[in-house]
Amino acid sequence: MTTLASAAVTPSGQGVGPLLRAWREQRRLSQLELALRADSSARHVSFIETGRARPSEEMVLRLAEHLEVPVRERNALLLAAGYAPRFSETPLDAPALDSVREGIERLIQGYEPYPALVFDAAYHVVAANRGIMMLLDGVPESLLRPPLNTMRLTLHPEGLAPRIRNLREWRGHLLEQMRRQIALHRSESLRALYEEVAAYPVPETDEGPEEADPVPYFALPMRIEHAGRTLSFVSSTATFNTPMDVTVAELAIETFLPADPATAKYLHSLPR
Numbered sequence: 001m002t003t004l005a006s007a008a009v010t011p012s013g014q015g016v017g018p019l020l021r022a023w024r025e026q027r028r029l030s031q032l033e034l035a036l037r038a039d040s041s042a043r044h045v046s047f048i049e050t051g052r053a054r055p056s057e058e059m060v061l062r063l064a065e066h067l068e069v070p071v072r073e074r075n076a077l078l079l080a081a082g083y084a085p086r087f088s089e090t091p092l093d094a095p096a097l098d099s100v101r102e103g104i105e106r107l108i109q110g111y112e113p114y115p116a117l118v119f120d121a122a123y124h125v126v127a128a129n130r131g132i133m134m135l136l137d138g139v140p141e142s143l144l145r146p147p148l149n150t151m152r153l154t155l156h157p158e159g160l161a162p163r164i165r166n167l168r169e170w171r172g173h174l175l176e177q178m179r180r181q182i183a184l185h186r187s188e189s190l191r192a193l194y195e196e197v198a199a200y201p202v203p204e205t206d207e208g209p210e211e212a213d214p215v216p217y218f219a220l221p222m223r224i225e226h227a228g229r230t231l232s233f234v235s236s237t238a239t240f241n242t243p244m245d246v247t248v249a250e251l252a253i254e255t256f257l258p259a260d261p262a263t264a265k266y267l268h269s270l271p272r
Contacts (some may be wrong), residue, residue: 121250
């Protein structure tokens, strides 16, 4: 069933003005800078933030767009301004999202033999191809019970972490990614996940700090041991353009590209 998202309700007694001001300050924009971007005036933005003027629904959405407010939180801004939520939140298994599910399944399966997965705003895995499942060989069942979480699977000392040769670098990349997401979404559950995985002990790896890579990489690779060899991947993450549904807005597709010829050759040698 498709519902209008209401999880990001406005804090009790807080109107849209303080919420918009908080987003503007987080984005480090002045009232004048925001006004110029939103084709308004600094005076009007100031009046909205102090509650002296009630913004139209269009103005709330325009300011939210230029403040890069996530879709879920845009509903909260509309509620705080006295308007109905604009963006629905449809369960991913609902018939209305059949085309989305089928599309991402075709995408990640078509990416094989290279690894690819899809996760939501909480880093829960919603789809993964055989390339990902190959990398998870040997991970204990306790970490593979639903909902699978990509950060736990990667950084847990019983997960992939002991096999990642450049763990400290890759861990730093993932934690920084989470910090950016926390700043964007201001989610308490995401912050709790960050605190959990950041506290995991960092197991020793075989690679010394001065060991030189034989191949020059164009992006930070994840170098992971598998079946007695070291595979190297660089990753990229894609999201949907201009989503009109909270669920779709919070989906991310991460693909892993072989970072060297040996990794590509090995993956293509695997039986399909």
